[in-house]
Amino acid sequence: MTMMKQWVLAAALVAAPASAVQLVGIDSPGGNSASLFDSGPGLLLIDFAFNAFQPISVDLALEPGDEGGIGFNSVIEIFTGVTLGQNLGTLDVTLLDGPTFAIIGDVDAFFSNPIVGVAPGAASFRIRFRPAGEGVGLVLGAPFGAGTDFAIAPGTLSAGDRFRLVLTPTAIPEPGTWAMLIAGFGIVGLAMRQRDAAVRA
Amino acid sequence: MNEMVSLNRRGLLKGSALTAAMAGPFAAFLANEAHASTNGLGEQTAPAASPYGPIAPARCLSTGLFLLQLPKGFSYHSFSFRNDLMDDGQRVPAAHDGMAVVATRGAGRTVDHLLIRNHELGGGTLLSVPGNDAGVYDAVTIPGTGRPAGGCTVLRVRNGQLVEHKAVLGGTLANCAGGVTPWGSWLTCEETETDLVSAGGKRHGYVFDVAADPAETEATPIPDMGRFAHEAIAFDPVTGYVYETEDARNEAGFYRFIPNDRSRRYGALFAGGRLQAAKVVGVDRANLLALEGIRPSQVQRVGQTLQIEWVDIGNPDASPGAYTEGGADNPDTGTRNVSGPFRQAREAGALRMSRGEGIWWDSRTQSFFIADTSFGYEATGARRAGRGLGCIWRYTPSRSNPDRGTLTLVYAAAARIAGNNIDNVCISPRGGMLTCDDGSAVVDAFGPGNRLMGYNAQGLAYIFAKSNVLLSNADIAAIGRTGQFNAGDYRGAEFAGATFDPTGRVLYLNNYNPGITFAITGPWGLGNL
Numbered sequence: 001m002t003m004m005k006q007w008v009l010a011a012a013l014v015a016a017p018a019s020a021v022q023l024v025g026i027d028s029p030g031g032n033s034a035s036l037f038d039s040g041p042g043l044l045l046i047d048f049a050f051n052a053f054q055p056i057s058v059d060l061a062l063e064p065g066d067e068g069g070i071g072f073n074s075v076i077e078i079f080t081g082v083t084l085g086q087n088l089g090t091l092d093v094t095l096l097d098g099p100t101f102a103i104i105g106d107v108d109a110f111f112s113n114p115i116v117g118v119a120p121g122a123a124s125f126r127i128r129f130r131p132a133g134e135g136v137g138l139v140l141g142a143p144f145g146a147g148t149d150f151a152i153a154p155g156t157l158s159a160g161d162r163f164r165l166v167l168t169p170t171a172i173p174e175p176g177t178w179a180m181l182i183a184g185f186g187i188v189g190l191a192m193r194q195r196d197a198a199v200r201a
Numbered sequence: 202m203n204e205m206v207s208l209n210r211r212g213l214l215k216g217s218a219l220t221a222a223m224a225g226p227f228a229a230f231l232a233n234e235a236h237a238s239t240n241g242l243g244e245q246t247a248p249a250a251s252p253y254g255p256i257a258p259a260r261c262l263s264t265g266l267f268l269l270q271l272p273k274g275f276s277y278h279s280f281s282f283r284n285d286l287m288d289d290g291q292r293v294p295a296a297h298d299g300m301a302v303v304a305t306r307g308a309g310r311t312v313d314h315l316l317i318r319n320h321e322l323g324g325g326t327l328l329s330v331p332g333n334d335a336g337v338y339d340a341v342t343i344p345g346t347g348r349p350a351g352g353c354t355v356l357r358v359r360n361g362q363l364v365e366h367k368a369v370l371g372g373t374l375a376n377c378a379g380g381v382t383p384w385g386s387w388l389t390c391e392e393t394e395t396d397l398v399s400a401g402g403k404r405h406g407y408v409f410d411v412a413a414d415p416a417e418t419e420a421t422p423i424p425d426m427g428r429f430a431h432e433a434i435a436f437d438p439v440t441g442y443v444y445e446t447e448d449a450r451n452e453a454g455f456y457r458f459i460p461n462d463r464s465r466r467y468g469a470l471f472a473g474g475r476l477q478a479a480k481v482v483g484v485d486r487a488n489l490l491a492l493e494g495i496r497p498s499q500v501q502r503v504g505q506t507l508q509i510e511w512v513d514i515g516n517p518d519a520s521p522g523a524y525t526e527g528g529a530d531n532p533d534t535g536t537r538n539v540s541g542p543f544r545q546a547r548e549a550g551a552l553r554m555s556r557g558e559g560i561w562w563d564s565r566t567q568s569f570f571i572a573d574t575s576f577g578y579e580a581t582g583a584r585r586a587g588r589g590l591g592c593i594w595r596y597t598p599s600r601s602n603p604d605r606g607t608l609t610l611v612y613a614a615a616a617r618i619a620g621n622n623i624d625n626v627c628i629s630p631r632g633g634m635l636t637c638d639d640g641s642a643v644v645d646a647f648g649p650g651n652r653l654m655g656y657n658a659q660g661l662a663y664i665f666a667k668s669n670v671l672l673s674n675a676d677i678a679a680i681g682r683t684g685q686f687n688a689g690d691y692r693g694a695e696f697a698g699a700t701f702d703p704t705g706r707v708l709y710l711n712n713y714n715p716g717i718t719f720a721i722t723g724p725w726g727l728g729n730l
Contacts, residue, residue, distance in 0.1 A: 037310065047310055075310045079706070087274050087724055110360040111262065111276045111722045133274045135722030136361060136706050143310050 021066055024059035024162060032056045041065035044152065045143065048167055049077040055168040064159045069102060070152040073141025076167070078134050087133030089172035093140070094124040095152065096164040101125065103151035109138035133172075238661060242492055243503025244577075244615035248645065248654075249661035252728030256647055258669050263362070264680045268717065270647055270667040275723030280363035281318075281356055283716030284685035289331045289367040289415075294320035294350065295686075297711035297718060299378030299433065299625060300698030304385040304413050308359060314702050315413045316356045316709055317369060317387035318718065319376035325350030328371030330415050338372035338409070338420035341402030349402070351376045353389050353411050361707060361720040369415040374405045377448065378433035378559060378625060378697075383441075383465045387411045390431030392448055394521045394540055404520075406540070408434065408445075410470055417467065424518035425473035426458045429540030433625070435560040435569055437598060441465065444569055444596070446557030451490055451587040452539040453554040454546040455479040455571070455596075455608075457511060476517040478546030479596075479608070482508040486526070487552040489594075490587035491577045492613065498586070499552075503660075506609040509596070512549035514542050554594075555587035559626030559636070568597040572623040574639060576613060590614035590640065591623035593656075612660055617643045620662055621652065625697050630705035633730035635665065637710075642693030650692035653699065653710070655730050665730065666721075668692045670712055686715035 021044045023036045030052025037045035042065055048056055078088055095101065100123045107116045107127055112134045118125030127138070141149035157163060238247040253272035261268050263278040271277070285293045300318040307313075320328070324346035330336030339349045353370040356363060370376075370389060377392035387410075394406040406429055407422030426434075432448040441463040447453040455478065462472035481487035487499040487507070499507060519541025526547065527535075539547075547553065558572040570593055577589015593612040599605040614620025622640035629635065634656045642649045650667040657663060670691040677683055694714035701708050708721040708730075 045310075110362070111278070111720075113262070133276075133724055135276070135724065 020063055021070060022061040022063055024061050026059070027057040028054075030054035034058055042068060042070050044070050044072045044165075045074070046072075046165070047075040047077070047143075049079070050167075050169055051079050053169050053171050055166055058165045059162055060165060061162045062154060062157055062159050067154055067158060070099075070154065071141075072150040072152050073105065073139065073143045075137065075139050075143050077137040078169070087172045088129055088169055089133075090129070090170050091127040091138075092124060092166075092168040092170075093127070094166045094168065096123070096166060097162065098155040098157045099123070099152050099163050100155060101150055102153035103148070105141040105150035106147040107138065107140055108147070109134045110136040114138065238619065239503075240615050242501075242613075242615075244492070244613040245619040245661055246616045248619050249657055249659075249663040251655065251663040251665060252657070253655075253665060253724075253730075254727075256664065256667060266672075266676055266680065268668075268670050268712075269719065269721070270650065270669050271721065272665070272723070272727075274727075275666075275721060277719050277721040278361045279717050279719050280358075281354070281366050281718045282680075282682055282685060285366075285682070287354070287367050288365040291328065291368055293354065293366065293716065294322055294326075294328060294352065295714070295716045296321040297713055297716045298376065298697045299389075300709065300711055300718070301379070301381045301387060301700040302702050302709065303381050303387050305703060306357075311359060313364060314358045314707070314709075316358060316700070316718075317389075317411055317413065318354050318356060318698060318711065319379060319389055320350070320352055320354065321375050321377050321392065321713075322350035322352075323374055323393075324348065328352040328354075328368045330368050330371055330418065333416050333418065336368075336370055336415060336418040336420050338370075338422065339374075339397060339403040339405070340372050341397050341400055343397065343400050343402070348372070349374050349397070349405070351391070353387065355413055355415065356718065358709070358720060361722065367415055369413070369418050370409060370411045370420055372420060373409065377431065379408075379411075380434035380436065380443075380560070382410065382467075383436060383438065384467050384469075385413060386467055387413075388434050388443070388470075390433060390445075392430045392432060394428060394430060396520070404428065406430065408470075410467060412467055419468070419471075421471055423470050423473070425476060426470070427456060427476050427514070427517045427540075427542045428519070429454075429521075429542050432556075432558050433560045435562045437569075438562065438564070439567075439600070440598070440603060442598075442603075443470075444560055444571075446560050446571060447540065447543065447554075448556050448558060448574075449540060449543065450556050450575065451553065452537060452543050453557045453573075454543050454551055455554060455557060456514070456542065456546075476514040476542060477511040478514055478542065478549065478551035479509050479606075480512050480549070480551045481608075482510050482605075484552075485550040486547055488586070489552055489573075489576070490555045491589055495578055495584050496586040500610050503592075503610050503613050506607050509552075509606045509608050511604055512546065512551055514545045514549075516545065517542055519545065555589075558591075558624045558639075561626045561628050561634075563628045563632065563634075565632045566595070566597070567600075568595045570595055570611075570626055570628065570634060572626050572636060574622045574624050577615070590617055590620050593623060593626070593634075593636070612656065612662065614662070617641075618645050620654065623654070624695060625699055627699045627701065629701045629708075629725070629730050630703060631725065631730065633728070635699050635708070635730060636662075637696040637699055639695040639697075651695050653696055655728065657729065665728075668694065668696065668712060670694065670715075670717065672715070689715075691715060 258267035327348035462469040576592035579588035621638040624639035698711040
């Protein structure tokens with residue numbers, strides 16, 4: 001099944017005043033969605049909802065007031081199991097086109113114990129869920145007040161420049177899938193050995 | 202010559218949990234199909250395989266204790282334990298029973314779930330509703346017993362964790378189960394007929410409408426819904442009629458209430474209405490206590506459908522009293538003390554169940570699913586009817602004739618390992634049915650402990666989860682609750698109040714004793730829940 005890209009123009013979604021990170025566009029295939037909240041200067045509040053194992057990409061533009069750094073938090077809702085019946089294994093959060101994560105904030109899942117693998121200064125970090133799967137959602141930073149927000153360092157970008165934030169979920173393969181993969185290799189190996197034996201015969 | 206080696210890939214994947222029926226309960230129900238885990242009458246003798254796979258003890262994210270056995274991938278929080286301090290200054294009452302998510306509230310960038318929970322208590326400490334004296338029904342003090350300690354609490358849960366809890370109704374008795382209203386409140390049911398008038402109190406055995414906001418609850422009974430040992434209720438969203446179960450062994454009617462005011466707002470039911478009882482068409486005083494065999498019955502096997510009509514109950518608030526029923530085809534003869542509505546129902550020819558329990562509306566099948574917790578025969582001794590392991594009925598109202606419907610026996614348990622006195626029922630937003638066992642701690646492949654059962658499309662029960670509540674003094678101290686309840690093996694205590702949030706992502710559930718509420722989530726899509 002082909003997932004159509006869905007570019008959403010900013011006009012319908014931008015609710016932020018001037019001097020704040022501006023939303024340029026969202027690519028959210030498979031029924032996924034992203035919502036930008038009333039972010040102030042130097043603050044990015046954006047929530048995501050996943051309905052499919054497809055990445056959500058958000059194009060943003062720096063505004064005056066953001067050059068010193070951007071605080072970032074997010075509420076991420078995960079519809080794992082409703083449509084796909086698979087466990088969420090990892091969630092990658094990636095900044096493209098220059099910025100990096102100067103501060104790695106809190107990562108709190110509602111129903112699992114995720115571990116975060118990255119060092120501050122990187123442009124991407126991975127959240128791994130333990131036990132496998134997060135059926136409800138998680139927060140990055142402190143959207144409800146308590147905790148530590150992430151900080152995005154713009155790097156060499158200046159007002160008017162664009163960057164992209166991408167969230168990429170991946171599923172842990174089902175045991176049946178692993179078995180199929182292993183069996184598939186075994187089938188190929190068996191076929192090759194039989195063919196070789198037939199050739200030698 | 203080359204040979205193409207063809208292997209059956211599915212054969213390599215025997216036992217995979219991927220192929221799960223996505224249909225609702227009993228969607229592919231074939232009443233007369235023989236199955237390895239049913240007997241010749243269609244009763245289930247062994248649990249079916251769970252589409253979620255085997256269960257194992259899982260660590261609670263809130264306490265670190267292993268309180269539940271769940272399938273792989275599921276996780277949970279626990280909160281609002283008995284005697285925890287609530288936000289209104291009172292302690293959480295014991296006996297966590299029926300419950301439902303009654304409303305959701307936006308909370309900034311997330312959504313809170315509001316749950317109302319029953320506490321099935323008799324005499325003890327009165328639950329007050331601070332700031333709302335009208336939220337307490339009967340505050341009488343009975344020397345040596347205490348005050349009516351039953352009632353309801355409201356919980357606000359955000360992302361699986363408790364935000365606040367407080368009392369919302371007090372002064373009632375034995376609040377067992379109930380049902381959600383279309384206007385976002387909870388109808389709580391008193392499972393008793395106790396009369397405290399002579400002690401200066403009030404009569405009990407009623408249904409109350411409980412608002413989600415403690416300031417709005419009016420502890421006004423609704424006598425027209427009947428005075429009897431209520432268990433649960435469910436609304437028909439098309440007609441606005443309310444269907445009710447009665448939990449009185451072998452003296453249980455199946456009722457419906459037609460409100461005078463069908464405006465579907467808080468307070469509408471206080472205007473009263475008409476109470477009716479179900480009757481099998483063409484059969485006077487049908488007995489639905491067990492399959493026919495040892496005793497006479499109107500139902501011979503699982504899958505049988507009965508035609509239903511409704512008879513009026515002239516005085517729904519009548520007091521309980523003596524009732525004599527005889528006849529060769531009657532399994533329980535003689536004079537018995539029955540509820541006023543049941544006596545009138547029976548005199549009008551209505552049917553009887555053994556012990557009506559949970560009832561839930563299923564929009565997919567446009568039907569109600571009703572549990573009778575002791576349908577069947579006792580296992581030994583006199584083999585009396587109405588002392589079995591339980592069954593599930595499906596009542597489908599006729600839309601062409603509102604005074605008719607059909608009642609089908611869709612499930613019956615013939616062995617405790619398959620069904621252990623089915624009690625509360627709920628249906629997930631995806632159309633899957635979940636029931637709470639309320640029998641003794643059954644020992645199955647996963648050890649001892651009461652269970653949550655799911656039902657596959659063929660109508661066979663599978664084990665979804667088990668209680669693992671086994672608490673030492675060290676455990677209780679570790680979670681900061683010393684003195685709130687005793688250490689002990691609580692695995693035999695029933696689950697109750699199973700309810701999903703509207704999105705179907707979180708299952709809320711109560712452990713009755715010592716009294717714990719859980720929020721559970723996981724890969725629901727792997728199965729049919």
